[in-house]
Amino acid sequence: MRGRFKVGDRVTVLELNKAGHIRTPFYVRHKTGVVVQDCGLFLNPEDLAVGITSGPVVKLYRVQFQQRDLWPDYKGAPQDTLCIEIYDHWLEAARTTARKSAPKPASKKKPATRKKNEPRSARA
Amino acid sequence: MSHEAHEHDDHDHGDHDHDHAHDHGGKHSHPSLVIEDEAGNIEGQIMIDALQNLLVARNLLAHQEVTQEIEKLESPGVHQGAKIVARAWTDPAFKQRLLANGKSAAAELDIKVGEAQLVVVENTPDTHNLITCTLCSCYPRSILGQPPSWYISKAYRARAVREPRAVLAEFGMSLPDDVELVVHDSNADMRYLVLPERPEGAETWSEDKLAELVTRDCMIGVSKALPAQS
Structure with a gap:
């Protein structure tokens, strides 16, 4: 399958309210960051954990967030960031415009007002 | 098996490279077995020992295989x-x-x-x-x-x-x-x-x-x- 996102895209992490072997921690849900790496295709851990080893495969991305966006009271330096891996189905294109100090890799930040792919949740 | 928590694989495709402390949620929710047990993870240890003894008793596993596997896991430095x-x-x-x-x-x-x-x-x-x-x-x-x-x-x-x-x-x-x-x-x-x-x-x-x-x-x-x- 083709990935929906590319490096530099601003993306928001969805809340899919799924139970099971979920690799998307709560602290990044609803948060917006920038794709910094397309890691390729992987079997979905949510499937693997229940014995489904035949796929389908899903895209995995590394997404970078401003720490201040994750934690409103973040006490470190304002430029501090966090990178985390998010599978494609947990992401949607960000609807908000880029904030001033987006992470470095977002060299070409276009206000991502593209029509939002409504998340096809749980493709399992 | 004295080594911690390699009792099942998941997204690691069999690389056994993390322990399992996450909450699986859902119907078969169970408490985290490993991790954070500075005091010794007694319950998990008892279960793993019992499982190993059963497997050995049924000739599905030899104790040496367990030892070898632990050695393999611990040898990279x-x-x-x-x-x-x-x-x-x-x-x-x-x-x-x-x-x-x-x-x-x-x-x-x-x-x-x-x-x-x-x-x-x-x-x-x-x-x-x-x-x-x-x-x-x-x-x-x-x-x-x-x-x-x-x-x-x-x-x-x-x-x-x-x-x-x-x-x-x-x-x-x-x-x-x-x-x-x-x-x-x-x-x-x-x-x-x-x-x-x-x-x-x-x-x-x-x-x-x-x-x-x-x-x-x-x-x-x-x-x-x-x-x-x-």
């Missing part, structure tokens, strides 16, 4: 990561390949990265990288061996993303305010290695000697490489 770092310090072309694809660059040194992919992140005067795994204890075990107990602790895993500079301070590292701290949550299929800055005063050192300055902690990002002392 920090020196492999150190070798990769020392080569990157002395060979700029290798460093570029390493940053582009950690797994294939490591293979050039006959170091086999057993995990899916290895992402190498470079510390510079402007950027410091710190690795954690908030969901369990993902760690590049095939090149660094087993993680230290603090890496697995819930305190480190929570605080490394929430207040990383305070954590670094407790490790004795005060990061200047103008340095960007990048925390990497190793939550899924990638594994991470920090390429620390090469210590000053070691410009003429051989690769082997440089490797001695590369500690486990500096490859996780909670310290710098050791200072060069001739």
Whole structure:
């Protein structure tokens, strides 16, 4: 399958309210960051954990967030960031415009007002 | 089996490289078996021992196989990561390949990265990288061996993303305010290695000697490489 996102895209992490072997921690849900790496295709851990080893495969991305966006009271330096891996189905294109100090890799930040792919949740 | 928590595989495709402390939720919700049991994970140990005894009694497993497997898990050591770092310090072309694809660059040194992919992140005067795994204890075990107990602790895993500079301070590292701290949550299929800055005063050192300055902690990002002392 083709990935929906590319490096530099601003993306928001969805809340899919799924139970099971979920690799998307709560602290990044609803948060917006920038794709910094397309890691390729992987079997979905949510499937693997229940014995489904035949796929389908899903895209995995590394997404970078401003720490201040994750934690409103973040006490470190304002430029501090966090990178985390998010599978494609947990992401949607960000609807908000880029904030001033987006992470470095977002060299070409276009206000991502593209029509939002409504998340096809749980493709399992 | 005295080794902790390799009782089932999941997204790691059989690489056995993390412990299982996450909540599976759902109908078959069960308490976390491993992790964070400084006092000894008694219940998990009893279950694993019982399972092993059953398997042995039914001739499905021999005790030696368990021992061999544990040995295999525990044999990789920090020196492999150190070798990769020392080569990157002395060979700029290798460093570029390493940053582009950690797994294939490591293979050039006959170091086999057993995990899916290895992402190498470079510390510079402007950027410091710190690795954690908030969901369990993902760690590049095939090149660094087993993680230290603090890496697995819930305190480190929570605080490394929430207040990383305070954590670094407790490790004795005060990061200047103008340095960007990048925390990497190793939550899924990638594994991470920090390429620390090469210590000053070691410009003429051989690769082997440089490797001695590369500690486990500096490859996780909670310290710098050791200072060069001739």
